[in-house]
Amino acid sequence: KQEVTQIPAALSVPEGENLVLNCSFTDSAIYNLQWFRQDPGKGLTSLLLIQSSQREQTSGRLNASLDKSSGRSTLYIAASQPGDSATYLCAVSHSSYKLIFGSGTRLLVRP
Amino acid sequence: DGGITQSPKYLFRKEGQNVTLSCEQNLNHDAMYWYRQDPGQGLRLIYYSQIVNDFQKGDIAEGYSVSREKKESFPLTVTSAQKNPTAFYLCASSISAKNIQYFGAGTRLSVL
Numbered sequence: 001k002q003e004v005t006q007i008p009a010a011l012s013v014p015e016g017e018n019l020v021l022n023c024s025f026t027d028s029a030i031y032n033l034q035w036f037r038q039d040p041g042k043g044l045t046s047l048l049l050i051q052s053s054q055r056e057q058t059s060g061r062l063n064a065s066l067d068k069s070s071g072r073s074t075l076y077i078a079a080s081q082p083g084d085s086a087t088y089l090c091a092v093s094h095s096s097y098k099l100i101f102g103s104g105t106r107l108l109v110r111p
Numbered sequence: 112d113g114g115i116t117q118s119p120k121y122l123f124r125k126e127g128q129n130v131t132l133s134c135e136q137n138l139n140h141d142a143m144y145w146y147r148q149d150p151g152q153g154l155r156l157i158y159y160s161q162i163v164n165d166f167q168k169g170d171i172a173e174g175y176s177v178s179r180e181k182k183e184s185f186p187l188t189v190t191s192a193q194k195n196p197t198a199f200y201l202c203a204s205s206i207s208a209k210n211i212q213y214f215g216a217g218t219r220l221s222v223l
Contacts, residue, residue, distance in 0.1 A: 043214035101153030
């Protein structure tokens with residue numbers, strides 16, 4: 001059974017710092033991996049989607065990497081801003097429909 | 112404006128009552144999904160539908176029911192058989208089952 005773990009559960013950093021969020025999964029036979037952002041009491045916004053054949057994806061200040069063999073993904077946020085404060089969720093897909101989510105990392109960027 | 116609309120934003124259920132959560136999308140997406148989120152946890156799949164008039168159970172379907180009579184609508188009913196319904200419910204849709212899922216703003220359900 002696939003399990004997705006995100007460490008740390010919470011993170012507080014000063015503005016401007018570069019940071020890394022971690023996601024690990026137990027079954028490496030994934031279809032793709034996605035990173036989402038969730039603001040308090042709101043829905044999810046997709047940030048980056050990495051197909052199983054890819055090693056990384058970039059969007060603006062965000063860079064996500066995928067190492068299938070070791071069951072790991074990282075989300076790198078450069079030059080963090082207070083507006084980046086949110087919960088970040090990673091999710092893996094085995095088949096074409098089902099996403100299995102981690103419990104998220106709650107990020108606070110202090111001004 | 113294209114997107115996914117969930118209503119209501121807040122919902123209260125009395126003991127023994129069935130309640131229905133609405134999810135509508137105007138993105139012309141074939142696939143739609145319902146997830147449940149409990150505090151401090153990730154999302155768990157309740158039901159999904161890949162096409163009109165067809166749907167499948169997810170990991171935690173007990174106590175819930177759905178219908179997919181129209182492409183743009185995928186309502187979720189929380190029945191009285193669901194003994195712990197208090198949670199945040201999220202609806203999502205995608206072009207097909209292989210693509211990025213787009214989420215609505217959610218419905219927070221509480222028990223009176």
